[in-house]
Amino acid sequence: MFKGPGRGCLMTFLVLTSLIYKSSQIGSVTPEIIVLDTNGNQKELDGIAIVYNSYVTLICRTVSDEHLLRWLYAPSQDGTFTPLNNTGHITISSQKNEEVSLLLVSVQFNMSGVYQCTNGLASRQIDVHVYGVLNKISSTVHLIKKHEVVGAYSLQINTINSSYHPVVACEFRVGSNGIRYTTVRWRGGKYHVKPNLYKVTESRDEKSGIIWSNLTLLHPSYDQELYGKYYCMFNIVPGTMETAELQISIPPLIHKNERSVNLYSGVKYTYFCDIIAYPPITEPVSWMRNDVPLVIQHNGRISVHDNSENRIHFESKNVLNDQIVFDTIQPDDRAVYSCFVRGAFGNDTAAFFLRVKDRRAPLWPLIGIILEVVVLFIIILIYELKRRERTKREEVGENLVTSSKTPNAAYGIDEASENMLLRQRGDRH
Numbered sequence: 001m002f003k004g005p006g007r008g009c010l011m012t013f014l015v016l017t018s019l020i021y022k023s024s025q026i027g028s029v030t031p032e033i034i035v036l037d038t039n040g041n042q043k044e045l046d047g048i049a050i051v052y053n054s055y056v057t058l059i060c061r062t063v064s065d066e067h068l069l070r071w072l073y074a075p076s077q078d079g080t081f082t083p084l085n086n087t088g089h090i091t092i093s094s095q096k097n098e099e100v101s102l103l104l105v106s107v108q109f110n111m112s113g114v115y116q117c118t119n120g121l122a123s124r125q126i127d128v129h130v131y132g133v134l135n136k137i138s139s140t141v142h143l144i145k146k147h148e149v150v151g152a153y154s155l156q157i158n159t160i161n162s163s164y165h166p167v168v169a170c171e172f173r174v175g176s177n178g179i180r181y182t183t184v185r186w187r188g189g190k191y192h193v194k195p196n197l198y199k200v201t202e203s204r205d206e207k208s209g210i211i212w213s214n215l216t217l218l219h220p221s222y223d224q225e226l227y228g229k230y231y232c233m234f235n236i237v238p239g240t241m242e243t244a245e246l247q248i249s250i251p252p253l254i255h256k257n258e259r260s261v262n263l264y265s266g267v268k269y270t271y272f273c274d275i276i277a278y279p280p281i282t283e284p285v286s287w288m289r290n291d292v293p294l295v296i297q298h299n300g301r302i303s304v305h306d307n308s309e310n311r312i313h314f315e316s317k318n319v320l321n322d323q324i325v326f327d328t329i330q331p332d333d334r335a336v337y338s339c340f341v342r343g344a345f346g347n348d349t350a351a352f353f354l355r356v357k358d359r360r361a362p363l364w365p366l367i368g369i370i371l372e373v374v375v376l377f378i379i380i381l382i383y384e385l386k387r388r389e390r391t392k393r394e395e396v397g398e399n400l401v402t403s404s405k406t407p408n409a410a411y412g413i414d415e416a417s418e419n420m421l422l423r424q425r426g427d428r429h
Helices: 005-029 364-407 407-411 415-428
Strands: 030-037 049-052 057-060 070-074 088-098 099-103 115-118 121-139 142-152 153-160 169-174 183-188 198-205 210-217 228-235 241-253 260-264 269-274 273-279 286-291 314-315 322-325 335-344 346-357
Touching: 005 314, 030 121, 049 364, 057 115, 057 121, 070 099, 088 153, 121 241, 142 346, 153 241, 153 273, 153 335, 169 228, 169 241, 183 198, 183 210, 183 286, 210 228, 260 269, 273 335
Parallel strands: 049 121, 241 346, 260 346
Antiparallel strands: 030 057, 057 099, 070 115, 088 099, 115 121, 121 169, 142 153, 169 210, 183 228, 198 210, 228 241, 241 273, 269 322, 286 335, 314 322, 335 346
């Protein structure tokens, strides 16, 4: 018999050896769970996410055929495991004792949970998450009809209703055991470049497993990149993603850049009918001069006056015939020109009043100033000549009056001398 410290060490050694032996025994009989995907590939995973109403096969294997393998199910890790039996959505099959397969078909949301394979000695578990897109909602920008006067014509045009904010939304659902593992991301438009243009809101119901994710466009504008396809991407486990496609549409809207254009004859001018629309416009843009349609004739020229050399023609930038080009502006081109576009969700129009000035028009103010100066100079000159002439006449008149009052002045005798002579004559008498 061993006594003292030596005996304690021996007992510890025996216990550890026994535990290691039992652990190795358990490890050798612990089942493994293999996921068989739709392509026949086999993967050993701790958790999988499958789309609602799809299917998946789980295979449980062990190295020993001494113990019968069984499948158990629990709604969550904290739940109670119960044996699984064949149903309309579950098929259990086994061709040998060391392997049993579990086929889940037309998978429902309430089938998500923890699936456990056991042989009585050891067990292995796998988390199964069921998810799907229940609903997706697209949106459309709201426009307001307005009346606008261009030249002598009244038009009905579209403008953006800035008080309405388009919202696209996705509704997902997962099993109750997977809602805390889910994430939703958005892509499309300018969301990654300028996320401040948008607002994302989300609501989760852990009881039903329903997740709503909303993307709001805060400031609709005349930026074509804001409109089109958007994607909400739902992720629950790495490598698994469900994507829903939506769109923010906008009826045809023409950006009204110039409503009045003042040009000199002889210059070149191009007017661009800048169209924002989604779905994209497929029909060509129509044009009018005043109230007369501008039609392309069989010779390729526009039916308009003085256009034998195709001086006025259409070009295409984003939509067919969305530009009108004047190679050389002529005085007779003065008119109201309008473009009209039609799309799947409506139509819009825009117009500009083309005023043509003479190329010499800038000289007229200078010529007017010069003429005013010349006329003013002539008036001053005439006035000065007349003033001098009048002054001379007045001087001559004064001289004549003076001569008539003193007749001896002609002989060199002034008035004082004459008075003295008269007094002297009186004294003599």
